[in-house]
Amino acid sequence: MIFSSALLENAVNEFAKLPGIGKKTALRLVLHLVKKEPVETARFSEAIAAMRSKIRFCSNCFNISDKEECNICSNPLRKKEMICVVESIRDVMAIESTQQFNGVYHVLGGIISPLDGVGPDQLNIDQLVKRVKAGDIEELIFALNPNIQGDTTVYYIGRLLKTETIKITTIARGIAFGGELEFADEMTLAKSISNRIAVEQYISTTG
Amino acid sequence: MIFSSALLENAVNEFAKLPGIGKKTALRLVLHLVKKEPVETARFSEAIAAMRSKIRFCSNCFNISDKEECNICSNPLRKKEMICVVESIRDVMAIESTQQFNGVYHVLGGIISPLDGVGPDQLNIDQLVKRVKAGDIEELIFALNPNIQGDTTVYYIGRLLKTETIKITTIARGIAFGGELEFADEMTLAKSISNRIAVEQYISTTG
Numbered sequence: 001m002i003f004s005s006a007l008l009e010n011a012v013n014e015f016a017k018l019p020g021i022g023k024k025t026a027l028r029l030v031l032h033l034v035k036k037e038p039v040e041t042a043r044f045s046e047a048i049a050a051m052r053s054k055i056r057f058c059s060n061c062f063n064i065s066d067k068e069e070c071n072i073c074s075n076p077l078r079k080k081e082m083i084c085v086v087e088s089i090r091d092v093m094a095i096e097s098t099q100q101f102n103g104v105y106h107v108l109g110g111i112i113s114p115l116d117g118v119g120p121d122q123l124n125i126d127q128l129v130k131r132v133k134a135g136d137i138e139e140l141i142f143a144l145n146p147n148i149q150g151d152t153t154v155y156y157i158g159r160l161l162k163t164e165t166i167k168i169t170t171i172a173r174g175i176a177f178g179g180e181l182e183f184a185d186e187m188t189l190a191k192s193i194s195n196r197i198a199v200e201q202y203i204s205t206t207g
Numbered sequence: 208m209i210f211s212s213a214l215l216e217n218a219v220n221e222f223a224k225l226p227g228i229g230k231k232t233a234l235r236l237v238l239h240l241v242k243k244e245p246v247e248t249a250r251f252s253e254a255i256a257a258m259r260s261k262i263r264f265c266s267n268c269f270n271i272s273d274k275e276e277c278n279i280c281s282n283p284l285r286k287k288e289m290i291c292v293v294e295s296i297r298d299v300m301a302i303e304s305t306q307q308f309n310g311v312y313h314v315l316g317g318i319i320s321p322l323d324g325v326g327p328d329q330l331n332i333d334q335l336v337k338r339v340k341a342g343d344i345e346e347l348i349f350a351l352n353p354n355i356q357g358d359t360t361v362y363y364i365g366r367l368l369k370t371e372t373i374k375i376t377t378i379a380r381g382i383a384f385g386g387e388l389e390f391a392d393e394m395t396l397a398k399s400i401s402n403r404i405a406v407e408q409y410i411s412t413t414g
Contacts, residue, residue: 041259052248
């Protein structure tokens with residue numbers, strides 16, 4: 001690509017560093033910003049700069065936060081004795097939007113995956129163990145993606161906490177709402193049969 | 208979407224204003240920036256801010272430029288008597304990357320399209336007419352997209368310049384290289400037959 005302006009080229013190159021954005025898309029986005037009012041573009045660049053310089057991670061659960069402690073950890077109405085362990089901040093947002101969980105979170109910041117070079121030391125596992133050992137925790141709910149890496153992580157953390165007297169659970173695997181039985185993979189179908197639940201309980205949770 | 212940080216929410220909302228970027232993609236991009244080093248993110252936001260505040264349009268051809276006159280207009284090796292009329296800056300870049308055109312450009316900034324509410328007054332047509340009337344122009348090459356709006360624009364500008372003694376041409380329409388005859392639309396095929404060229408000339412331009 002031949003640019004008539006170094007400023008334009010620089011902006012396009014910065015956009016093209018973002019995941020899933022190639023040079024052509026970057027150019028389209030930058031030309032869109034060029035056409036907008038300078039104040040609007042300033043608002044865009046300032047929002048990014050402010051976000052990066054002021055944002056921090058909750059010292060307790062590693063969720064994104066504006067303050068030392070995130071909104072969820074500092075909310076007195078949330079049950080502090082129930083911790084939901086997730087891979088990323090995006091999972092926190094997904095679970096929060098269901099409005100069904102009233103405990104607190106622990107963001108691991110990734111998942112154990114030797115093939116990608118991610119070991120337990122790179123994740124916030126130590127801090128989770130410390131939180132549990134500090135006491136007052138009753139239940140740890142693992143909400144990790146259902147794959148080998150997720151299962152490995154659950155197994156690894158489960159072993160570290162073997163001596164603790166807490167309940168450790170994982171979110172249910174099964175046929176998704178709106179999914180069709182005949183198209184479900186065997187693993188999911190098998191798990192959904194072995195982990196079947198009483199209709200009485202099912203009605204009380206969905207109805 | 209429920210955000211745990213107002214800074215995060217603000218950044219996501221700004222990203223989601225860009226064309227073709229929804230809330231989920233915006234969140235993915237912002238979380239990518241959060242994970243990067245603060246200096247890298249600062250470089251990103253500064254590139255955008257600098258681009259928007261310092262960039263300007265060439266006073267001659269309306270191409271994007273760092274200076275009063277763009278690199279192409281100020282290049283003494285380019286033929287000033289040959290103007291290629293294009294819709295947008297992106298078209299300038301596309302033609303420049305072929306390295307086949309040695310004249311200068313005129314960016315209209317759009318195309319006449321009554322359905323979209325774009326009339327001749329919103330485009331840089333007056334300035335083009337002025338450039339031509341100032342003299343020294345030998346040829347005007349229209350490189351607009353081959354659709355009704357493009358043809359209307361060519362016709363409109365052509366009428367304004369009827370009294371001028373310049374050559375007015377348009378880029379050739381025909382079967383694209385690598386394209387297949389049987390899949391070409393009838394319009395293109397018909398035009399490529401009526402505008403057929405001597406093999407001698409064809410060989411000298413492609414060979």
